Amino acid sequence: MVDRTGLQVEGLTKRFGTVVALDGVSFEVPRGGLVGFLGPNGSGKTTTMRAILGLLRPDGGEVRWGGTPAAEVDRRRFGYMPEERGLYGPMRTLEQVTWFAELAGVGHREADASARRWLGALGVADRLTADVGTLSHGNQQRVQLAVALAHGPELLVLDEPFSGLDPIAAETMQQLLHEQAAAGTSVLFSSHQLDMVEELCRDVVIVHRGRVVAAGPVERLRSDExxxxxxxxxxxxxxxxxxxxxxxxxxxxxxxxxxxxxxxxxxxxxxxxxxxxxxxxxxxxxxxxPPDLSVVFRNAVARSTGTEEQAAR
Amino acid sequence: MSALRAVRLVARREITERWRSKGFRIAFGLVLLGVVALTVAPKYINPTTSTDVGVVGTVPAGFEQTLQATASGDDEVRASSYPDVASGETALRDGAIDVLWDPTADELVWKRDDDPTLAARVRAAAAQGRFEATAEALGLTPEQQQQLLAPPATGERSLEPADADDGTRTALAFGGTVVLFLAISMFGGYVLTGVVTEKTSRIAEVLLSQVKPSHLLAGKVLGIGSLALAELLALGVAVLAAGQWAGTVPVPSVGFGAVASTVGFFVLGFAIYATLYAAAGALVNRQEEAQAVTWPVLLPLLAAYMVALTTISEPDNGVSVVLSLFPLTAPVQMPLRLQLGDVPAWQVVVCVALSLAFIWATIVVAGRVYAGALLRTGGRVKVRDALRAADDLGR
The missing domain is CATH 3.30.70 (Alpha-Beta Plaits)
Known part of the structure; x- marks a missing residue:
């Protein structure tokens, strides 16, 4: 049997001063898995993602990849698209995507070919030599995604990949995530668009106040309600x-x-x-x-709030 | 991927993207032109001066020669004759002559202000002419006249060896100071704005998901630093070539030393200031705030620059010596002192050793501030918080 162990997040805790940002977050994204990461604003999604990418050292817990603690080498095979997009405005599109792929360890020629391929697939092929800053918002979003993809990552971590996309672009994005997962890439993405998540993912993880309040196949979560x-x-x-x-x-x-x-x-x-x-x-x-994912989400968050209030009493 | 590869990639991007900017290349071209112009200029704005003396009536024999004998340096003396006082005065008013001598009335006429030195010289020359005429009337032979006028053989010696290139040396040293100050603050500024851009546009988050902050910092400083170094070397070569061509800079004796010390101290100074600038840039959240953190960093450099004039007149005064040893001011003060006087070898050794130690400390501390502050958004980051947060980074 093929080992499908991909990303394992185990008991992550993180405190910023008096604020508890993560309070024992655990979940898995198997190889080829496409997992939606849900939660209200400020629930710890971005903090978890940063911990996965090594941008933040958790106070406790561990991020594992392929069964062992994620090391520098593993993280070279992670692709990241932060919620607030970051690109060099005065740098040319193709050069920029190529450069980021090289930074992730890909050789120059291969990086160039991959950058061209992805920019083509995402529909920005005609703007290769334009400075990224001159592109439209939607196209910059596509370039940002190409940056996350060009080094051929085994794990994709996308923070709100659908925000700011028009319906057509959103559909392209959905299809792309689907293809990536089908090709064996593990995909974790956060979103507030629950209908889209329901359509796209078999599994979801719902966090609230730094805790996982529901996780598993969408079907099961719905019927468990x-x-x-x-x-x-x-x-x-x-x-x-x-x-x-x-x-x-x-x-x-x-x-x-x-x-x-x-x-x-x-x-x-x-x-x-x-x-x-x-x-x-x-x-x-x-x-x-069974109820929609939105009901699952609402009830999970409400239950967790209720438990906390009871505990406080 | 090796650390070296990451540093090299970051540095390469800094160089190619900076050079791509048209503004950068234009600025470089202008500086190059300016420096060459300043080097060549003395050839044209310092032509030999001349003193013109008008004489009413015929110019006495030997008058001009006597005046020339008492002239200093390159001064060229010309005596011209005017038929009457009126025409001489016209020439004086027009500026054709500096003074008019009327032997008949035994009077010196000035346009406005008198020049006591020139007056004394003209009187001496006139006296000489009258003396010769009187001697001849008394029947003295030219040999006897010569004997009578022969000056005593006065020897000369100086306590310190003469330096024919003193002026050039001072000019080059001061020029070097200006270039160092500008290069460090300008290229340091590039590091600062680069860091602020990466932080404010959140590129830092994507970068740090693949690269350690120390590698990012090293690549940035090395990239911009090598660009600056290349520019300085180009300027150095241009100054030497232009100076050689125009004859304003004696090339091997003075020029090489000036260029070498400027470039060498740029490397030390830039390493310190660029790292400080990077840390300062990581603390702010908006490009507009950058100015506020630039000042404290730039202050020591500015102080060193302002003391430069004192150093030029007196290279070994206490303040200048201390500033030339202190790492933050040494990059401007030490090359200046090296150019102007004899700096004891131990001072140079102490200066370089202190600088290297300081560079190391800056990289450690400022590197921590940079790493700790780069991902913290929402308000200015305090240095203390940044130092503490450096451990929060998961790599």
């Missing part, structure tokens, strides 16, 4: 959602003319629910599904 999303479509408009009040702990999430969406307990008696709805009007569609 004690709630479900119930959507009922009637074949005529203007049915009031009052019928659902007789169901146990049910909340109306959304109502359109003929469709109503509720959050219901996972152990809801479906036959009874369908019966109540049908008594109101004839039902054309009836769906009972």
């Amino acid at each position: 004690p709630v479900r999303t119930l959507t009922v479509t009637f074949d005529r408009p203007e049915v009031t959602p009052a019928w659902a009040e007789r169901l146990p702990s049910t909340t109306l999430l959304e109502a359109t003319a003929d469709r109503q969406t509720f959050e219901v307990p996972a152990d809801l008696d479906l036959a009874a629910a369908l019966g109540l709805a049908s008594a109101e009007a004839s039902v054309s569609r009836f769906s009972f599904e």
Whole structure:
């Protein structure tokens, strides 16, 4: 069996003065894994990423690559795209990407070829000799990604790669991450766009206040939730959602003319629910599904906040 | 990847990108032209001076020769005749002559201010002419006249050997001081703005994910330093070539020493100041704040530069000696003293040893400040915090 051990983050702790930034963060990104890294602002995502890249020494815990503590040599095979982009404005595009690849240990000729290939794939091939500072915001973003990719990293760490991208560019980015993972690269990226994460990743890690509050396959996290999303479509408009009040702990999430969406307990008696709805009007569609990732996220964060408050009391 | 490779890559980028800038090349061209012009200029602005004396009536025989004999240096004396006082006065007003002598009235006429020295010389020459005329009237033979006028044979000796190139030496030493001051502050400034740019635009984060801060710092200082060194050497060669051509700089005797000490002390000075500048740059968060941290760094250099004039008039005074040994001021003061006087060998050894020790300490301490401050954003970083945060960096 092929060893798929890639990135292992084990019990990272970090304190800045009195602020606890990381409080025992652990998770894994296997080889070829594509993991979404989620959390509210200030939850420790960037700090974790910096620790992975060796930009920050954690107070405790360890970053491992391929089963051993990540060393300087390993980190040469990491590619990083920080949230606040950093490029030399007055330097030419191709030269810049080539230079960064060389800095990561690639020979000049190979770096040049790789830089051309990536800039071509990302659609910046016609601006190779232009100074990066003269490129549009979107193109600079692409160049930044090329910098992260040109040395052929085995692990990609991308902080908010989708922020500031137009829908077409975002789609290109999604496809690219998918291809990278399929080719065996481990990919860890943070994002606030949960629908995109849900579409793209099998696994997610959710952090809050420096702790992992949920982690694992999106499917499992969704089905582990004690709630479900119930959507009922009637074949005529203007049915009031009052019928659902007789169901146990049910909340109306959304109502359109003929469709109503509720959050219901996972152990809801479906036959009874369908019966109540049908008594109101004839039902054309009836769906009972695990909640969206956004609900998983919200509940995980809320639970962690609740636990802390309880502990404080 | 070896440390050397990282340093080399960073240095190479600094050199190629700096040289790519048109402004940089234009500035270099202007400095080169300026230096060559200053070297060649003395040939043109220092032509031989002349003294013109007008005489009403005929110029007595031997008058001009006697005046010339009492002239100093390159001064060339010309005596010209005017038919009457009026035409002589016109010439005086026009500036054609410096003084008008009217033998009949025995009067010296000036345009405005009198020149006592010139007056004495003209009177002496006039007296000489009258003496010769009287002697001839008394029937003395030319031999007897000669005997009567022969001056005593007065010998001469100096306590210190004469230095024909003294002026050139001083000029070159001062020029070297100006060049050193400008080169250190200008190229040090490049290091500063480079660091500030990398920090404020967050390039530092991408860089440090692949390179150790010490390698980044070393590459930057070496890259910009070698560019500066190349520029200084080019200036040195230009000065020597232009000086040789124009005859204003005696090349091997004076020129080589001046260029060598300027270049040598630039290396020591730049190593210290560039590292300090890099640390200072890492502390600020915006390009506009850079000015505030530049001052304290530049102050010792500026002080050394301002004391330079005192050093030129008196190379061995106490302040100059101390400043020429102190590493932060030595790069400007020591080459100046070396050019102007005899610096005891022990002082040179102490100066270089102190400088090397100081460079080492600067690299250790300023390197830590640089590493600790580069990734800390949101407000000016205090030096103490930066030193403490240096251990926070995971590499």
